[in-house]
Amino acid sequence: MKALIAEHPTSSERVRDALRAAHLYYMQDLTMEAIAAELHTSRSSVSRLISYAREAGLVEIQVKTPAERISNALQRVQEKYHVTLHVVPVPDSANEVDRLERVAMSAARILNPFFDSNMTMGIAWGSTISAVGRHLQPKVTHNSQIVQLNGAANTRTTGIVYASEIMSRFGNAYGAYVQQFPVPAFFDDPATKQVLWRERSIRRVLDIQKRMDVALFGLGTPLSDVPGHVYTSGYLDEQDFASLSASNVVGDVATVFYRADGSSADVPMNLRSSGPPLDQLARVSRRVCVVSGRSRLPALRGALAAHLITDLIIDEATVHGLLED
Amino acid sequence: MKALIAEHPTSSERVRDALRAAHLYYMQDLTMEAIAAELHTSRSSVSRLISYAREAGLVEIQVKTPAERISNALQRVQEKYHVTLHVVPVPDSANEVDRLERVAMSAARILNPFFDSNMTMGIAWGSTISAVGRHLQPKVTHNSQIVQLNGAANTRTTGIVYASEIMSRFGNAYGAYVQQFPVPAFFDDPATKQVLWRERSIRRVLDIQKRMDVALFGLGTPLSDVPGHVYTSGYLDEQDFASLSASNVVGDVATVFYRADGSSADVPMNLRSSGPPLDQLARVSRRVCVVSGRSRLPALRGALAAHLITDLIIDEATVHGLLED
DNA sequence: AAGCTACTTGCACATACGTGCACGGCGGTG
DNA sequence: CACCGCCGTGCACGTATGTGCAAGTAGCTT
Numbered sequence: 001m002k003a004l005i006a007e008h009p010t011s012s013e014r015v016r017d018a019l020r021a022a023h024l025y026y027m028q029d030l031t032m033e034a035i036a037a038e039l040h041t042s043r044s045s046v047s048r049l050i051s052y053a054r055e056a057g058l059v060e061i062q063v064k065t066p067a068e069r070i071s072n073a074l075q076r077v078q079e080k081y082h083v084t085l086h087v088v089p090v091p092d093s094a095n096e097v098d099r100l101e102r103v104a105m106s107a108a109r110i111l112n113p114f115f116d117s118n119m120t121m122g123i124a125w126g127s128t129i130s131a132v133g134r135h136l137q138p139k140v141t142h143n144s145q146i147v148q149l150n151g152a153a154n155t156r157t158t159g160i161v162y163a164s165e166i167m168s169r170f171g172n173a174y175g176a177y178v179q180q181f182p183v184p185a186f187f188d189d190p191a192t193k194q195v196l197w198r199e200r201s202i203r204r205v206l207d208i209q210k211r212m213d214v215a216l217f218g219l220g221t222p223l224s225d226v227p228g229h230v231y232t233s234g235y236l237d238e239q240d241f242a243s244l245s246a247s248n249v250v251g252d253v254a255t256v257f258y259r260a261d262g263s264s265a266d267v268p269m270n271l272r273s274s275g276p277p278l279d280q281l282a283r284v285s286r287r288v289c290v291v292s293g294r295s296r297l298p299a300l301r302g303a304l305a306a307h308l309i310t311d312l313i314i315d316e317a318t319v320h321g322l323l324e325d
Numbered sequence: 326m327k328a329l330i331a332e333h334p335t336s337s338e339r340v341r342d343a344l345r346a347a348h349l350y351y352m353q354d355l356t357m358e359a360i361a362a363e364l365h366t367s368r369s370s371v372s373r374l375i376s377y378a379r380e381a382g383l384v385e386i387q388v389k390t391p392a393e394r395i396s397n398a399l400q401r402v403q404e405k406y407h408v409t410l411h412v413v414p415v416p417d418s419a420n421e422v423d424r425l426e427r428v429a430m431s432a433a434r435i436l437n438p439f440f441d442s443n444m445t446m447g448i449a450w451g452s453t454i455s456a457v458g459r460h461l462q463p464k465v466t467h468n469s470q471i472v473q474l475n476g477a478a479n480t481r482t483t484g485i486v487y488a489s490e491i492m493s494r495f496g497n498a499y500g501a502y503v504q505q506f507p508v509p510a511f512f513d514d515p516a517t518k519q520v521l522w523r524e525r526s527i528r529r530v531l532d533i534q535k536r537m538d539v540a541l542f543g544l545g546t547p548l549s550d551v552p553g554h555v556y557t558s559g560y561l562d563e564q565d566f567a568s569l570s571a572s573n574v575v576g577d578v579a580t581v582f583y584r585a586d587g588s589s590a591d592v593p594m595n596l597r598s599s600g601p602p603l604d605q606l607a608r609v610s611r612r613v614c615v616v617s618g619r620s621r622l623p624a625l626r627g628a629l630a631a632h633l634i635t636d637l638i639i640d641e642a643t644v645h646g647l648l649e650d
Numbered sequence: 651a652a653g654c655t656a657c658t659t660g661c662a663c664a665t666a667c668g669t670g671c672a673c674g675g676c677g678g679t680g
Numbered sequence: 681c682a683c684c685g686c687c688g689t690g691c692a693c694g695t696a697t698g699t700g701c702a703a704g705t706a707g708c709t710t
Binding site for chain 1: 348382416430
């Protein structure tokens, strides 16, 4: 209940000491023992300082995959779709849940260097991105913002709690301003959307979306046995599914649907969805997609065909599935 | 699956395993024990794989200093000279040698993210940069090169062994092509330089120098009690020192001298030196200077005045000296 | 085929690191 | 002033990681 933002005189010094400790540890390879001596404190305090530095995002660790390490088949995929693959190693024995967790954790760390001060990141919230949100690495940024790409309300709830939970995790991790998007995921009537889209308060958000530097999204798939959040929580009804089926839809990004060839024009449902048009999305300079599980493969193929993705974070087993045709 | 018989790992497989282990360790926070289970090997092998990954530069660790952590005085320095400060913490008790070692180690790591594929780095070899060379973190790059900025020969030796030792350390660490510069550090006669500078083989090197993306240099100081390499190893004679003194020189970068106000025009010695003119150096997009020890302060002030530096790596004690005026 | 060299591997031990716990300082509260 | 709760600390212990060593293997040489 109380605001923890209080400024203890120690709080600022703690960061200073943590930075110093982290520098001595990571840049000068001193042991914690030696650092303790330099800081006139105990080794255990140094251990705590360094964990703090990591948790606070003062330390950034990247694992770099040299391009030539990637198999030829994957290189062809990369070139064909202008996408950078980030393959997450996961044991074949892992179940879907573990797999998603591990991909999400990796995604959170891979994402980190993509976002910085003065940038805007768009979030297409959903079950995959929610998992990513739970593993974010904090990072200090300034003048940055997080913008919600797709509405959250549905026929049962306003969805705001769930969506804003996700959004604020991102906001907190990066110290960024969070821009909510208080509209339904799908409108009942396209006309309502058109009218609402003329409102200045909404257009403000749409403008921010248009100018985002990074888009982060998972993939929805109406075909799956394990459907995404959007397909199980009362967002769509029988008729909607029929409509999607009739349009030969294979997946969606931020509630906007596309076909196997990547096209999304003339899909009636899109007139009612709250997310950004895919051709607009494709103009964002970095478009990060997180995928886990073979059930998303058809959706993934479509998204690649539509060139929606510049960085694909995907587990090993699924990327292998992508190569089998 | 082949069963128990150990397979002879090619170096390529080793890298693959190291990458996987590093990813699991740093991105997914698994313990080495757990990674060993996934890789069907022993924990100790995983420990070795991960050290290998670090040594091979597959893992990059950065400590980031949030801008607001820097004291106001230092911020003013940064703004005044358009320089980014990288302050290396070193205990006050450390002697000059330890201090240099630690600054050099930090410098090597700070440098790492500045250099990448398709780039050219110019090296002004000398005692400081030599120390940096001993601590380089390997990094895989392609189509990159290292170019020597100042000649090495003097009246006693060709200096090639020493200089090329330094150069090749950089080349090895980055997998970059090394471009030597086989000329004397200082010519006896300016005319000789002019003539030689018209040779195509030399002009090739000069052209590469002009197009470099990163310049790395220490500072020479003719005034110091602890003079730089150039001043102790037979590169200059009595008369030269007199000439420098008459020109009010406070320091040099790659054998090119400048005064306290940063000017370098009309310094006779510069007509004879092998390094790039300072106004040319100042056009390089990233210019990294490594400084350790208060004896270099006058030289540092001059180099800042000349705007030769975009990134200054400096120990704590020395940067404090910079503020005292 | 045997012998040699230059590896890599896993074990056992050594070292380094993380963390529960009890102590003590400090600020707020009655 | 006494009390209380909160927080940071160092200690001691448990866990995680690093490394010398002996054994084993592949690739060569003789």
